[in-house]
Amino acid sequence: MTKTTKTLLAIVIFAVFLASAVFLYNSLSERYPAQNPLLTPEQESLEPPAQGNTESPDTDPATTEEARLEAPDFSAIDDDGNEVRLSDFRGTPVVLNFWASWCGPCRSEMPTFNKVSREYTEDELVFLMVDLVDGQRETVEKGRAYIEENGFTFKVLYDITQEAAYTYGIRAIPSTLFIDKDGYILAGVEGAIQEESLRRGIDLILESD
Numbered sequence: 001m002t003k004t005t006k007t008l009l010a011i012v013i014f015a016v017f018l019a020s021a022v023f024l025y026n027s028l029s030e031r032y033p034a035q036n037p038l039l040t041p042e043q044e045s046l047e048p049p050a051q052g053n054t055e056s057p058d059t060d061p062a063t064t065e066e067a068r069l070e071a072p073d074f075s076a077i078d079d080d081g082n083e084v085r086l087s088d089f090r091g092t093p094v095v096l097n098f099w100a101s102w103c104g105p106c107r108s109e110m111p112t113f114n115k116v117s118r119e120y121t122e123d124e125l126v127f128l129m130v131d132l133v134d135g136q137r138e139t140v141e142k143g144r145a146y147i148e149e150n151g152f153t154f155k156v157l158y159d160i161t162q163e164a165a166y167t168y169g170i171r172a173i174p175s176t177l178f179i180d181k182d183g184y185i186l187a188g189v190e191g192a193i194q195e196e197s198l199r200r201g202i203d204l205i206l207e208s209d
Contacts, residue, residue, distance in 0.1 A: 073167075
């Protein structure tokens with residue numbers, strides 16, 4: 001194969017890869033659009049009131065129920081290789097975080113998650129820290145070593161099949177979702193979270209009990 005042919009082949013392969021990536025991104029975005037920091041699904045669906053209109057938005061219970069977004073179930077493995085499902089924690093509010101050990105913003109927020117998680121028992125609030133394992137840049141071994149080196153005590157799951165990432169259409173890490181005891185997403189943050197916002201999200205899902 002000549003050098004020119006190799007170059008053309010590489011260009012074609014790259015073009016196919018790029019087209020596939022764009023298609024995947026668009027399809028995931030449609031399935032699970034990113035939420036604004038601590039913006040509830042109900043707030044996202046509300047349009048700004050017309051100028052001069054001081055009436056409160058419709059608060060009919062049936063309308064509110066329809067607007068609630070149920071957290072899709074997924075499975076990942078724990079430190080012992082056991083399969084764990086999000087639905088296993090139904091009945092307890094969940095802080096769901098997606099991260100990887102190579103991610104700088106993820107590393108910056110981890111101490112905050114660990115600090116706040118220590119204030120609750122797992123009967124009160126569950127922290128599920130899902131490591132997005134691709135087998136190359138991130139492995140179970142790398143994720144586990146990072147957790148052990150820093151002495152973090154929250155519950156860590158490893159998404160070795162990318163089921164969780166695809167189910168939630170994760171486009172950027174870190175990403176955090178706040179899920180109430182009934183399994184509904186009440187708020188979310190895309191990007192590193194500050195302690196104040198973390199506590200606001202927690203208060204939101206605890207108050208819904």
